[in-house]
Amino acid sequence: MRPFLKVEKMSVGYGTTTVLDKLDLDIEKGEFVALLGSSGCGKTTLLRTIAGFAKPFSGSIRVADRDVTQMPPDKRGMALVFQSYALWPHMTVAQNIGYGLKLQRQSRHNIDARVKEMQNLLGLAGLGNRKPGQLSGGQRQRVALGRALAVDPEILLLDEPLSNLDARIRLTVRHEIRSLQKRLGITAIHVTHDREEAMVMADRIVIMNAGRIEQEGSPEDVYNKPASPFVAAFMGAENLLSMHARVHGEQVELMESAFNLSIVTARAGRTLTTGPIELRFRAEAARLASSADKSALEPGALELRGQVASVSYPGGHWRHAVSLGGNEILVDADTPFNQGETVKVRIPAESLFIFNAAEGVTETRAH
Template sequence: MERDGFLELRGVASRYGSTQVLSDIDLSIAKGEFVALLGSSGCGKTTLLRLLAGFISPSSGEVKVRHRDVTHLPPDKRGMALVFQSYALWPHMTVAQNIGYGLKLKGVARAEIASRVSAMQAMLGLEGLEARKPQALSGGQRQRVALGRALAIDPEILLLDEPLSNLDARIRLSVRHELRALQKRLGITAIHVTHDREEAMVMADRIVILNAGRIAQHGSPEEVYNRPASAFVAAFMGAENVLSLNGHPDGDAFMLQAGPANEATTVQLAGRHLLPGAVEARFRPEAAHLFAKEEFLPRRPGVAFRGEVLAVAYPGGHWRHVVRLGDREIMADAPQAFSPGMRVAVHVPAESLFLFNSPTS
């Protein structure tokens, strides 16, 4: 099986008038890989997907499939299929007609269309619904019809433009697992655009995080979650608590100085290249451990902060606290509630503390 260079983007850039949407995109996707393009609105992920599909042309760079240049080929010559966010089903057509539409455009014989549509309906749990029109279907059923239409033409590459965003939360959880299982069973290469971090984490083999038209980081879900390459990636992956600390490198460690709200301590650099002076420290609310100040005695590597609880809420499964640390406010989760006004200690384990050079360094 071909594992490297099945789908390649080299130096891809895209402009809309004077606006640079994508810049210097270099990416190699293996055959059978599920890649999630993750980023906030306006980062360029949908533009990149449309460029792959052939709906727009890059202002520079090239797109290759099996080392064949497809940069300027029309969409129907690329061996790809796109599932749209809105599903884009024909309202006057039945389920069977919608699924078979691409095959009809390709001139496939009527009997073959009927056979392949029947197989798609069976695979996607749409049996008995072939005569219904889209308005008589649920959101999850419409999503399956759109997926069936894309898969019926037997594409090598499946492009997914936030196809689950119109589903309610409960259905979305089940459909995402069904879609992932189907992709693995068929061995198809999939590129999935989403702004939902959890969706990317549970579905993808690899996550590509885009920021302002550039790749900020790509890697396995575990890698981008536990080893973010920048403050932006850390924040996007949930480490939204941010504090300004000071310190300096010392061999393989970084010596953090005591500050208005933190104790002096040492953390391992773990491959990070930090400069002396101010650093930006980020961590997730669930990574912080909350203690009553008088009972806290640090035993493990990490950083201890002194603070005051400002507010507490119960989102389910844990208590979430807003804690003032010096001149900053952070969020910290705990299995029990600490009352507003209570003085607390916040301990962040070293492995959960992400340090980056401050922009002012």
């Protein structure tokens, strides 16, 4: 079956700078896809090109087998919700929601009915005569969403629409958007730099880095099976150790260093070769134990020996910076250990993300 939206070998840039180079992306009908990445990775350029606000040098964009590559934005069957909401300040809520329908020259009766439907759907009933300046951030965001949905688009494009909301409202609105998308069965593409936002909203996450797709998959896949050091770090595995490994068939031996004994763990489908490796893990995945703890290590788990450099309480757990020589890793625990205490850091096999290191990176270090 052919994808509903197909981006094929698309290259986009500004002047002589290429932002996206021969990029391919398939999206199914009714799917919610998050484009995730840090600033400058190309995710907004990709969204704007799909919408028709940027023109590719080469490649094509197809929607339901229609080639829309050269079509103007209003002919593509898409609607874009901007980061700034882009509401008309002099218009009422009802006029803003009905703006796209007015451009389509629909009848006053149809516009009024559709605007009323959108207001009810988005919890804006009774606010139709207010101006945007009289609304809260969350309400303005809903008006922008209503204006986009009123024209009944085939594809809803969301350009960081929650970034201007405060943290508490953002949690509510992202669940509202997700449940609305599911109820309407609409195809949605959502640009965000917020990992958690992508995880809770999307069916599939497309992680972008330097103008290319680094990995795409379900939230569980990209979180638990990162395909590269970049993805592992972006998905929260910010602790970094550089070590040496010896690969024997389906097993990987992590060699002894000043901070760990050698262990053997499963290769588990990883593409690894003998030599320097980059190992990443999350602060919450590791377990902290006292140096006197004699409990047995789980098979394939890594145990590090270090010293507590500092302790803080970000809420819900204690965060420890553990020194491994001149470097530090972060480890969370339910109870605090003392600063200066010698500890064991135990990381289960399934929480170890192991990659072949770039050439020349051999010393043990942590970020």
